[in-house]
Amino acid sequence: MGKAYERGQVVEIIHSVIDKMEVSGASVDLFQQIKELAESINKLKSDISQGGAYHLKNKDIPEATDELDAVVDATAEATNAIMNACEEIEKIAEKAGVKGISDETGKIYEACSFQDITGQRITKVIQTFKVIDSKVSHIMSVLKEQVGPIACLPEVEDVDPDDDSRLLNGPQMADKAVSQEDIDKILAEFDN
Amino acid sequence: MAVDKNMNILVVDDYQTMVRIIKNLLNQIGFTNVDEASDGKEALSRVGSKQYGLIISDWNMEPMTGLELLKTIRTSEEYYSDVPFIMVTAESKTENVIIAKQAGVNNYVVKPFNAETLKGKIAAVLGEF
Numbered sequence: 001m002g003k004a005y006e007r008g009q010v011v012e013i014i015h016s017v018i019d020k021m022e023v024s025g026a027s028v029d030l031f032q033q034i035k036e037l038a039e040s041i042n043k044l045k046s047d048i049s050q051g052g053a054y055h056l057k058n059k060d061i062p063e064a065t066d067e068l069d070a071v072v073d074a075t076a077e078a079t080n081a082i083m084n085a086c087e088e089i090e091k092i093a094e095k096a097g098v099k100g101i102s103d104e105t106g107k108i109y110e111a112c113s114f115q116d117i118t119g120q121r122i123t124k125v126i127q128t129f130k131v132i133d134s135k136v137s138h139i140m141s142v143l144k145e146q147v148g149p150i151a152c153l154p155e156v157e158d159v160d161p162d163d164d165s166r167l168l169n170g171p172q173m174a175d176k177a178v179s180q181e182d183i184d185k186i187l188a189e190f191d192n
Numbered sequence: 193m194a195v196d197k198n199m200n201i202l203v204v205d206d207y208q209t210m211v212r213i214i215k216n217l218l219n220q221i222g223f224t225n226v227d228e229a230s231d232g233k234e235a236l237s238r239v240g241s242k243q244y245g246l247i248i249s250d251w252n253m254e255p256m257t258g259l260e261l262l263k264t265i266r267t268s269e270e271y272y273s274d275v276p277f278i279m280v281t282a283e284s285k286t287e288n289v290i291i292a293k294q295a296g297v298n299n300y301v302v303k304p305f306n307a308e309t310l311k312g313k314i315a316a317v318l319g320e321f
Contacts, residue, residue, distance in 0.1 A: 164257070164259060164260070164291075167251075167259065167283065167285075167287065167288050167291065168251075168252050168257070168283070169283060169285060169288075170252065170282055170283070171282040171284070171303070172282075172284050172285065177284045177302075178284045178285065178286055178289070178302070179302075180301065180302050180305070180309060182286075183284070183289050183300050183302055186286060186289045186290065186293070187289065187293055187299065187300060190293050
């Protein structure tokens with residue numbers, strides 16, 4: 001057993017430590033900042049242990065990059081359709097001897113170059129997401145030993161039947177989207 | 193009975209490009225009295241001041257969605273509650289279609305759509321024209 005101190009001796013020791021901190025320039029403010037830093041680290045560990053980082057890495061970031069890829073694909077497809085139509089218009093105009101059409105279709109071709117620019121910008125954003133993804137992976141691996149197994153968010157969340165916000169999902173990926181034909185069948189069942 | 197092409201039609205969408213596309217399409221098929229609104233709340237104020245023969249609305253808008261607009265119209269004594277309503281939206285989940293139908297939608301067009309599809313759905317609701 002270690003040495004037992006009287007209450008008065010403990011108080012004296014504490015005062016001595018504080019006096020030394022002030023003498024050495026280590027202010028109480030610095031101590032407070034270190035304490036706040038420690039609390040931030042503990043909160044980060046808690047957030048990670050509650051599955052936030054897992055959700056970000058395995059759901060949010062992949063979904064975001066998938067959506068952006070879909071944007072690039074869709075704009076490319078639309079741009080090609082526009083330019084194909086312009087080419088047909090030019091052919092028809094040439095056969096009909098109509099002048100001036102190519103000037104206007106030329107403007108359309110120029111405007112369609114937007115797809116190239118937006119595609120490049122979106123690709124940059126996707127690359128940024130991948131950098132964020134790798135940073136999150138690194139943080140998770142560094143803190144894994146302290147935090148323990150990284151928890152996953154529950155798959156099923158409580159649904160409020162009166163909350164229609166769950167219906168706002170936006171365009172679905174092509175392999176998951178319900179077709180107009182399927183929608184027509186659903187509507188037809190109500191009429192039967 | 194022949195469809196009255198002079199009827200007032202309201203197009204509701206927060207994307208001006210989509211409003212323009214639908215208005216141009218309606219003009220092509222002979223409907224020229226077309227008003228527009230950028231969300232459900234603005235649409236509701238228009239519905240309160242003019243009788244429309246058809247409403248074509250997007251779903252995902254703020255501050256009022258197309259579904260909220262539909263429900264408000266269908267349950268209101270103030271507005272013409274039976275006005276034909278076509279939802280034109282990117283929301284394509286089965287649950288969305290069912291809920292819209294239960295709320296009283298007359299037809300449902302999923303984006304992206306082509307002119308023939310939209311014309312067909314308008315004809316299905318109003319009658320051939």
